[in-house]
Amino acid sequence: MKEDYLVLLYYCYSRIEDPETFREQHHLRCLELNLRGRIIVAEEGLNGTVSGLRADCEQYMAEVKADPRFADTEFKVEAVPDHTFAKMHVRVKPEIVHASLPHIDPTKKTGGYVEPEEFRRILKEQPEDTVILDVRSNYEHMVGKFKNAVTLDIENFRDFPEKVKELEQYKDKKIVTYCTGGIKCEKASAYLLEQGFENVHQLHGGIIKYGIEAEGEDFEGKCYVFDNRVVKDLNKVNPKVISRCYVTNEPCDRMVNCANPHCNIHIPMSEEGAKVYNGCCSKECMENPDVRPYDGTGYYAKDMNGYNPYRGLKRKEAKATNE
Structure with missing residues (x-):
């Protein structure tokens, strides 16, 4: 299978004086490069996982590293056959990883x-x-x-x-x-x-x-992993399966969500195990009137709800006019 896409995982602790303005500009640039993913912006830095065509991702990495604030950013790069995200989100938060430790500054002291x-x-x-x-x-x-x-x-x-x-x-x-x-x-x-x-x-x-x-x-x-793949193979030397199906207790490393949206527990479940309760983790969940149809994957994509990547951007009208 030809892998024309890349998925990038990265972070950089570096001071961003105006996170909201940076978020706006960064979001627009990601859209121009046809990237999808999740990026968190905070005063303490930048954290993201994005996917896109190889050339677009390479351009993105070059532009991020060209900014003196993020020159030391290390990208973990993997080839994939397609986008690993459905949307592009860039959000401002208090920390680039929710640790409840806003006073900790890794640029001053870390392991x-x-x-x-x-x-x-x-x-x-x-x-x-x-x-x-x-x-x-x-x-x-x-x-x-x-x-x-x-x-x-x-x-x-x-x-x-x-x-x-x-x-x-x-x-x-x-x-x-x-x-x-x-x-x-x-x-x-x-x-x-x-x-x-x-x-x-x-x-x-x-x-x-x-x-x-x-x-x-x-x-x-x-x-x-925190994208549509959910889990990925890593060990090329001595791999083994350590998790077990929640229903059958057989060795299984296939992660799914319970088909009952009110439960939605995230667990290992084999294809055989999923057949027992139609994608649910228990008989009780299977009998819930709101249970989601199980299509064999155990993955329930979030409703796009008229998703517009430019919604909320101050410059979206200007961009629409230019197009």
């Missing part, structure tokens, strides 16, 4: 970087004085995580600070955090340092960069 090949060596040797810490949410590490990693029972990353007390037992060890693309670790590692942990590091570029540069070795299961 030292561990490059993918060094991380691969650590995974192989499993030194007793080193802890591999997954800072992602339950539904992410449920379907895939690094071998022998410590995981936390959290529904959202903003819950991370509340869990740090559970890590006190590792204060005398070297801690290496990891997440999908690296952005959560910037604040997670910085917060651990703030809380008195002294030997804190982070996997540079996260799971995605590790998959690109170190073949994903010793990553067990699939990597959860």
Whole structure:
């Protein structure tokens, strides 16, 4: 299959003085380049995942890096057969990753970087004085995580600070955090340092960069991603399935949402398991009058609701006139 598209994952902590104005201009430029995805803008920086044709993505990367504020942005780049998003959203938020830690500034203090090949060596040797810490949410590490990693029972990353007390037992060890693309670790590692942990590091570029540069070795299961793919293969060396179907308990790494929109639980469910309750997680959900028709995928696209990519943009009328 020819892969003419790219998906870009990136972030950069760098001061943006006027996030609203930047958002407006950035959104328009993304539309001009026919990109789709989700971008968060905050005073502390920029965070995004976008997809588009190869040439358009390359132009976008060049323009972002040409801005002195984002010159050090590292893009994780993967080839894909088509867009991995249906829409383009650029939003202003208090933080570029919701951590409930607005006082943490990773440009001033954060955990030292561990490059993918060094991380691969650590995974192989499993030194007793080193802890591999997954800072992602339950539904992410449920379907895939690094071998022998410590995981936390959290529904959202903003819950991370509340869990740090559970890590006190590792204060005398070297801690290496990891997440999908690296952005959560910037604040997670910085917060651990703030809380008195002294030997804190982070996997540079996260799971995605590790998959690109170190073949994903010793990553067990699939990597959860925040686009229409939902999960992606990562390990090219020693892959294995670690999650189990919610209905049948058979090994399964296919992530779906329950067909009952009032439940909508995000879980592993095999094709056979989905047949039991017509895409629902239980008999009770299957009998709900609002249950969504199950089409075999377990993916329920959000209603476009007359989606207009220019809605809300101050310059949309001017652009429409020019066209």
